[in-house]
Amino acid sequence: MIVKNINLKNFRNYENEKIEFSPSVNVIYGKNAQGKTNILEGIYLFSMGKSNRTYHDEELIKFGENEANLKMDFIGGKREISAEIIIKKNNKKRVFINEIPVKKNSDLVGKFNVCYFGPECMNIIKSGPSARRKNLDILISQLRKNYFSYLSEYKKAIESKTALLKNEIVDKITLDILNDKLISLCFEIIKYRFLYIKKIEEIAKKIQLEISKEKENIEIKYSSNFGIIEEFDDEKIKQKIKEKFESNYKKEVFLKEIFIGCHRDDIEYFINGKNVKTFGSSGQQKTVALVQKIAEVYLIYEEIGEYPVLLLDDIMSELDEERQSYIISKIKDMQIIITCTDAEKFKNLDAKEIKIQEGRAL
Numbered sequence: 001m002i003v004k005n006i007n008l009k010n011f012r013n014y015e016n017e018k019i020e021f022s023p024s025v026n027v028i029y030g031k032n033a034q035g036k037t038n039i040l041e042g043i044y045l046f047s048m049g050k051s052n053r054t055y056h057d058e059e060l061i062k063f064g065e066n067e068a069n070l071k072m073d074f075i076g077g078k079r080e081i082s083a084e085i086i087i088k089k090n091n092k093k094r095v096f097i098n099e100i101p102v103k104k105n106s107d108l109v110g111k112f113n114v115c116y117f118g119p120e121c122m123n124i125i126k127s128g129p130s131a132r133r134k135n136l137d138i139l140i141s142q143l144r145k146n147y148f149s150y151l152s153e154y155k156k157a158i159e160s161k162t163a164l165l166k167n168e169i170v171d172k173i174t175l176d177i178l179n180d181k182l183i184s185l186c187f188e189i190i191k192y193r194f195l196y197i198k199k200i201e202e203i204a205k206k207i208q209l210e211i212s213k214e215k216e217n218i219e220i221k222y223s224s225n226f227g228i229i230e231e232f233d234d235e236k237i238k239q240k241i242k243e244k245f246e247s248n249y250k251k252e253v254f255l256k257e258i259f260i261g262c263h264r265d266d267i268e269y270f271i272n273g274k275n276v277k278t279f280g281s282s283g284q285q286k287t288v289a290l291v292q293k294i295a296e297v298y299l300i301y302e303e304i305g306e307y308p309v310l311l312l313d314d315i316m317s318e319l320d321e322e323r324q325s326y327i328i329s330k331i332k333d334m335q336i337i338i339t340c341t342d343a344e345k346f347k348n349l350d351a352k353e354i355k356i357q358e359g360r361a362l
């Protein structure tokens with residue numbers, strides 16, 4: 001995947017700016033709060049159809065304006081594609097691919113792949129389960145259309161169940177229908193997550209050994225409502241999910257709250273058998289986060305035969321010199337867009353430098 005250029009019109013602090021990228025390394029630099037991360041957010045929008053920073057599209061529109069317009073030319077699947085996103089106040093976003101409106105905005109997902117690595121990703125190991133789930137969900141959604149649909153259906157069913165449980169008298173027939181739906185969706189979602197964690201783990205093992213000079217063995221495990229899943233047997237897993245829903249049925253109705261479902265699951269990391277979240281040093285946790293991200297990049301390559309565009313948002317300063325050069329050595333075959341406040345650090349990369357000042361590319 002290669003981003004050729006992006007045009008940001010009334011998007012965040014950009015009035016109307018076209019930014020051209022090199023197919024290899026790009027360094028976007030400038031002082032704080034000038035609009036560097038906003039460019040990465042704009043690019044990210046074309047991969048997931050939504051922002052990585054906010055659920056509220058209106059926040060993306062430049063203050064005082066009514067409509068934001070983003071156009072991006074990229075190469076994906078060996079084809080040149082022009083995509084456009086229009087965000088209007090009080091309206092649904094509209095997406096065009098090669099000037100043709102898409103039926104569903106989610107049709108964009110999978111056409112253009114990115115791997116975003118920002119400061120918040122560095123904390124992915126020590127933060128709560130939702131950050132780890134979200135990261136995995138984004139990865140699988142980019143690769144498997146079905147998964148994205150399962151997640152959307154699941155989210156809707158959870159919303160309906162939440163609303164139903166709030167009623168004074170809970171209609172048991174509707175609840176049973178919703179639970180059956182959630183059980184079968186949980187099964188599909190967990191199956192994908194388990195499969196992809198295994199794939200990530202396989203790649204991460206090699207990277208972790210390399211980065212630790214053969215000292216550290218990493219394991220990544222899926223931790224569900226019914227414990228860590230070591231192997232995936234369809235019938236057994238179905239049975240376990242069902243049992244969990246049944247054993248929590250009365251409690252959920254009584255306390256009017258949902259206690260069960262794959263929206264509460266987690267991903268756990270172990271180094272030499274020890275849980276990284278509980279026992280890892282802060283540096284070790286950051287290294288594992290880095291390993292996870294590099295593994296994602298390679299996994300995308302394995303799955304689709306193309307590297308994603310790597311968006312590195314101000315993370316180099318979080319890494320020591322050794323890790324910085326390691327990451328650079330690992331990602332030299334793909335397009336990289338780095339943001340930083342000091343471009344000097346990347347002088348040896350032969351990068352295209354883009355200076356950003358108050359929403360202008362200089």
Ligand SMILES: Nc1ncnc2c1ncn2[C@@H]1O[C@H](COP(=O)(O)OP(=O)(O)OP(=O)(O)O)[C@@H](O)[C@H]1O
Binds near residue numbers: 011013061
């Ligand atoms: N909807 C909006 N309209 C206008 N300006 C906005 C909007 N949303 C954010 N901004 C402005 O964008 C700027 C922040 O941009 P961004 O996050 O890209 O900064 P940055 O260059 O990455 O800074 P840092 O180095 O601190 O990470 C802020 O000045 C903020 O006020």
Ligand SMILES: [Mg+2]
Binds near residue numbers: 313339
């Ligand atoms: Mg920033």
